[in-house]
Each structure stands twice: as structure tokens, then as C-alpha cells.
Amino acid sequence: MLSGSLADLRPTPSDLVDQGPRHALYRYRPSGKVIPTGPPVLLVPPPAPAAAAAFDLRRGCSLAEHLVATGHRVYLLDHAPGLRSPREPRLETWVDEVLPRAVARVSRDVDGQPVQLVGWCLGGVLCVLAAAARPALPVASITSVAARVDADAARPAASAGVAHLIFEGISRTVAGDRNRIREIGISLTRPITMLTRLDDTDFLAQIEAVDAFTAHMSDRSADRLYERFFPGNALALADVEIAGRRVALADVRVPVLVIAGRDDRTAPWRTVHPLTRLLPRSPDVRFVTAPGGHLGVLSGRGARGTTWARLDAWLAEGSVRHGLRAPRGQRERLASRS
Template sequence: MDLIPKPDQVVAAAGNVAQTLLYGGLADLRPMPRTLIDDGELREVYHYRPAEDVPQTGDPVLLVTPLAAPALCYDLRRDCSLVEHLVTQGRPTYLVEYGQVSFRNRSLGVEHWVDEVLPAAIEAVHQHSGGRGVHLVGWSLGGIFTLLVAADRKDLPIASITIVGSPVDVTKVPLVAPVRPLLNLTQGRGLVTLAYRALGGVPTPLVNWAFTAVSAQKVLTKPLAVLTHLDDTDYLAQMEAVTRFTSTMTAYPGRTFGQLYHRFVKGNALATGRMPVGDREVDLADISVPTLVFAGNTDGIAPLPAVRAVVPLLTGSPEVRFEVVPGGHLGMLTGRAARATTWTAIDEWVSRWSRGPLPATAPPAPSARATTKPAPRSTSSAAAAKKAANKKAGTRTPATKAAAKKAAATKKATKKATKKATKKAAKKATKKAAGSAPAAGAIGSNPTRRYGSAGSRALGGR
């Protein structure tokens, strides 16, 4: 809104204020309808119902939720929801979330998610979608879980993985780097360790406070931002949805938080490409599926260098792509700019690596196959038609036959010459284009993309 508002801005601002006061807000916070298809200990797998008049096609996408953050990260609000985008595109869409973490879950470690939760969710989606390969999309810690599972379980039907804002090298996170030497001084007996052991984890209020503290600058400037955008309904609706998201954080199980704290934050284990999980060590070099990595250009929780550190570790992946997109930690996933950047790149990536049902899928049952055959053409009708054609041919004079034969030969020669010239020109044009332009399917080659070509890196053909 201008410093001296224009009449239309005043009207829009007044309408927004009235809508907020009378109806409680501007954002459409209705969740996308979904159905539970599988569950277990701290595991709920949902299938989002297809949009009306939009048939579901292609391989399924499984959205992997991080610990402590609600599944709202993927379904923030209508018109700014990755779930809604995928469903309206006709993409079979699934989500795994973990429910409420309680004190009785305090003994569960990272291996619970790597060994049980995520593999079971992938298998459930694979079966529910008709035996297709599953494309995983993991945000923040959900991306870390995705990397570990893809490296540890090559037997799973994973078609590709997409990692969004997942820091691998925590020494490159400005919020953590200055205090890491102090954390190491305690040798595992510090105040943080004593606290999460006594409480059985990190309670919800503390998680909310930590997330708010990370974005303290935005919290302090929020009143000014509201005033300067009072006429912008979409901006205010987004701010309202983000506020709801940050107020619905969940808890961390004690043992899981302890492992992440000691191995991930203090030990920076994943920066080497290897991380202990249970009784073994998982190596990211064992990932053998295509991998797409996103970093937000203003992300303070997972800054660009911390995320990009994973790229050289993925030596076993057939293709790795690194994309820089606008937004902070949440904004890069479900901000207003994500509609034309992050989501577009995910669409291109999943479409490129979709291959339909896997070979191991059993063929349809005989009863499901079509058993009716088209009726054979009447023999008498076929004979009559052949007889009439022969009769007509018999009335042609020798001169007519010679002229027809000559015309057919000329036509055949012309067609052959045209085909040869066209093939030669196409080959020449293809050779010229290959040396000056990216492949049509490459990320960053789409001229309609608003962001990413200049700030992205495509690393292909490993």
C-alpha cells in the first residue's frame, strides 16, 4: 500500500479489515479431503481424494512430514497448498504424518522412522496406487529421513526423491555454528541433554518457542508488514496461515531428539555422507535414484551452503539437480512464489521420472480382462465388395491403365525425395540445437519459469 493510499487501496484495506473482524480471517483454511489408508505406531498414511472431473494419472507422490512440524506445511491454505496443486494436476498424492508424540514414545530413536515408519508408508502407497514407483518429497527433517531411507533400502519401490530445505552440513548454518564449540565442551552432559532426558523429549511449547525465535525479525516487524499490506488480501491470508502453522508444532521423542542433537548438530555426522542409524551406518553414496535438491535463497534455518553440501555426496545417484528458489524455510515450500518456482520444478521432475507400474507388478486377473472380440466381417459382404472392385477394374482401357501406372510411379518418387530432404533438414537442425540449448526436459530450461535458471545448478549423468 502506498504511503498516501489511493482510493482503491483504501477500499481494499477496509474490506480486508471488515472480513477479518466479522468472519475471523481472510485465509481459506479448509484442509484438502483425504482418506487414511495405513497406520501404525507414530505413522498415519493418507491418500488425498482426487479432484472432481480430474482423472488421476502418473506415478504417486508421497509427502514426507518432518518431526515436530504439522502436515500443514504441505497444505497451508487453499490457493497456496502443494497438496491442492498436485491433486488438481491429477497426480495421485499421499502424505505420511506421525500424530501426537507422547511421553511413552520417549524411547523411539531415528531408526524407528528409517526402519519402520517411512518404509511401511512407501509400501502402502505402492500397493494403493496399483504397483507404481513412489516419488518422495521431504521438507526439512523430512528430507533427511528421505535421504537415509533411500540410501538404506534399495529394495523399496522409490522412483525419485526430492529434498526441500534440508541442511546436511550444520557448520554452515549461522544459527548453530557459533554455539557448536560450547556444545562440545559438555561431552554429552550439558543442560540440553539433562532437559530432554528428564522430560522424555522436547515438549510442544518449547518447539513453538524455538521456531519463533529463529524468525524473531519477522515477528518483530509483523505489525508494520500488516499495515503496509493492508490492501493485499493474498499477503494477509498467507500471514494468517503461517501464524496458524507455527502455533501447531508438535513434540520430539526424547531418544530421537538426543540422536539428532548429538550426531547431527554436535557431531555434524551427515556432512561426511555417513550417519549411524541403529546398529549400522548409512551412506548417502548408496542412493541409487534420481535426486532433486531445493535451497531457499533467504532460508535462515537451512541456508544454501548447508543444503548444497549434499550434492557431492550423492555419487551413486543417476542424476542430481540442485535448484535455488525464492523464500525462507517454509516459504520455499509453500509461499506465494513457490507456485511458479518450486512446484513447477517438482512437476517437471516427477513427470520426467514417472515410468508407470513396476515390472514386478502382477498382471490383471483374467476376469478383469476384456473377453469380447469384435464381430467378424460378413463373408458374403466381403466377397461382394471384392467382386464389384474387380468388375470396375475390368472396364479400364489399356491407355487408362498406363497413365495410372505412370502417375503412381511419379507420386512415389516425389514422396521419397521429400521424405529424404525433410529428414536431412531435421537432422541438421537437431545437431545445431544440441550445441546451443539445454534439453527440453532439463530443469531450468522452461522459459516460463519465473526463477531458478540463473541461480540453479543441474548436475547430470553421474
């Protein structure tokens, strides 16, 4: 009643440590309650304005806040719309320049320790491609959340030629109509849902935070990014052409955790899972699903006990793998699992 809002949208405190023409790199400040340990964690959003806010949606539903509180050294790679040049970024810009520079800078900041990458949406794909293109990068592991790699995996099989073109046209029309109908349905039922849950401030705060985020980045924004970087579903192949050369995903030689949202319409789990078969040389590839849509699987209220718990265990294993002490809270989780 006093502020006109319920969601605490204050960003988790951080400091700028590096910036380029298309990006900014931030280091989150330690919480003061724990001593940060273990390999550093670099959060990688898709290269779109405001997309980095997905990792820090609101207080209480912020993955960045959670990782800092559990004793990790946490960094964020931001697209930084204020630093953009007039031209839209190209795939090679991020795979060959932005990500390698950020990974190297984070590693230097922690005395040469390898970096654990956590990418959301297209950010997860860029992490994998950067590791494939630059095997010498100090990368300890990759977590790819809600990253679509094979759009055709969610569609029924269709014959080649004219029949395939007809099917594609019909499917896109139906999908567009379905999305419009879904948006109309949500707009009609949402007031009723909110009225029946006026006593649930956490629920209302989440709606407010999601509205603030989607005002800048929607599911359609994610689709446009995929279409620009990987036309014709090119990402489903075993290698990708970047700046005139082929980058083979088989060159990824670090552990990879793949997470899909069970209710994700932008990246259904069937379009996410194929990444696991494209990484034959990775020493450890795991696939898990968690409740939530495209944003909800990362920063939804249910993510606290599902996606975040999976990520906590994964990062703790990475600390042990590199002979480093995991944060105290993560060591306790490992002990309880064993």
C-alpha cells in the same frame, strides 16, 4: 469481517489408508477434474507434531492441493501426534520402519508402481536415508526441500582445539542474540507492514496461515530434531550410524532433486548443497534454489511459480522415465520446455 479470518485453512480432502503407533498415512482424494496418472507422490514431513501441515498450509498455497489438481496420486505421511507413544521417536524408527512401511503401502495401492518421495526439512533427509538403507524399496525418485545436511558449511572455518571451542561458544551466543533481535524487529515492523497492505487479502491470509503453523512448529523445533537425530553434525559424513550399523548415502541409486530456499535461515543453501556430493551413485542429482525461507520455499506465495514449477517438471520426467503417462498439465509443461 464475518468469520474473523482471511485464510482458508480447511485441509485438502483425504482418507486414512494406514496407521501405526507413530504415524498415519493419508491418500488425497482426486479433484474430480482430472484423472490421476503417473507414479504416486508421497509427501514426507519431519517427525514432529503438526509438521505435515506445511504441505497443506492453506487453500491456494497448498502443495498437496496443487499436486492433486494437476493429476497426481498424492499421499501424506503424518507424524500423527494423537498416535504417539510416550517415548520420542528414534532415527531407526523412521528409517527402518515408518518410511519403508509407508512406501510399500503406497506402491501396493497403485498396483506396484514406484513412489516419488517429496520430503521437507528433516523429512527430506529421512527419505534419502531410507533409500540408502533399503535399496530394494520401490522408490522412483526423491525431492529434498530445505533439508540441512552440513550445519558447519554456513560457518567460517575455525582452527581445532581450544580456539574451535571458543569460536563455537561465541557463534552460538551471537546467533541467539541475532535471532532475538530479528524477532523483536519483526514484532515492531509487522503492524506497519500489515497496515500498508490492508488491501492485499492474499498477503494477509498468508500471514495468518503461517502464524497458525508456527504456533505448533517453529525453526527452533526443526533445530531440536536435527540435534536429536544427528548430534555433532554427523549427517555431513558420507555414512550415518543407525541402530549400530553404518548406512552409506552412496547406496542411493535413484534420481534426487535438492531444493534450497534463498532466504532460509534454518537451512541456508550452503548447508543444503553438500547433499549433492554425498550421492555418487545416484543417476541424476540436481540442485536448485528458490525464493523463500524455511517454510516459504515450500508453501510461500512465491513457491507457486518457482518451487512448484520445478517439482512439476521433475515429477513429469519421473513419469516418462518409468514409461508412464505424466498428468496432462505436466505433459504440456514438458512440451513447452522442449
